[in-house]
Amino acid sequence: MNTLTILEKLVSFSTVSRDPNRPLIDFVRAFLAGHGIESELVEAEGRRKANLFATIGPRDRPGIMLSGHTDVVPVEGQPWSSDPFQLRVADDRAFGRGTADMKGFVASALALAARAASRNLETPLHLALSHDEEIGCVGVRSLIDRLATRGFAARLAVIGEPTGMRIATGHKGKLAARATCCGVSGHSALAPKALNAIHLACDFVGALRRRQDELAESGARDDDYDIPYTTIHAGVITGGTALNIVPSLCSVDFEIRNIAADDPAAILDGLMDDAAALAAAQRAAHPEAAIRIERLNDYPGLATPAESEAVRFVAALLDDGATHKVAFGTEGGLFSSRLGVPALVCGPGSMDQGHKPDEFITLDQLAACDRFMERLLDRIAA
Incomplete structure (x- = not known):
């Protein structure tokens, strides 16, 4: 199968995060087995979801990891012009949910794996596929835990989120509460x-x-980002049952997206102080007053030095080796912080098309990714 044929199959699996990804993972496992490649699963509770990990080539030395997530965001309420789970190719674009974010990269990586299986590799090639990335990089953590118990090491990890096949060396961390x-x-x-x-x-x-204003006006800055400072954002407010009842409960879901120079835990501590002061001001009249804050999820940012060996290695395989930083989060920070694997983000397509109706990836971007994969194979082959 070529990349586009594999992508057509991957898109046909409706792997919205709330649904199982096992049919897609089972397809990938059978595809790899058909080329003599063994793989292992790290299953989630109930076996409805799983991560997949495979190694091609020698196992006694650090290799190159290609990492991608298999889940996609929902399509409900979006005005798609065709079935989002049936690949449609028109005007040099491939349309379908997940084509850009990020099944295009996964398809190209699988096509590479099939070719690599027939080559004598000097450096191992690792393939890591995860579930539940779209809801906070949740699923990959069990795979990382499994690899950590083995003392796993790799020369670098390429996280194939869409960057237009340009290297992203960093992204902000996120704390949801x-x-x-x-x-x-x-x-x-x-x-x-x-x-x-x-x-x-x-x-x-x-x-x-107020805390956001302070960060914007006098906080640390990183001008490589579109928004060069840490941001705080309230996304969901829930409260009240009827207009004629004064509500006793209301919740606010909020997030902190921090640049590397800021500590999100310290920012959260400050917000907890604010919450305590607001509640205390009401307790003389209403002893029940309280604001309780709980952390829901978090993942670390990514900050790989642009001059690192990992960046130099990947840049040599690309048509454009320039570096930048991206606004969206990835699993790269987890691989870097928990396994010590140098990570960078580089994949086909644009996040401008991700999460939208009629999501697409251009055929030129798929071809650019395939060129990168072919150069990688030549580099790691004996």
């Missing part, structure tokens, strides 16, 4: 006698905005 605001319920006709949890939540959102 929830503030649960506790007030006192009552009849809306007597609202001043109660404590409105939505109002308390709005006060907390005000604290988020």
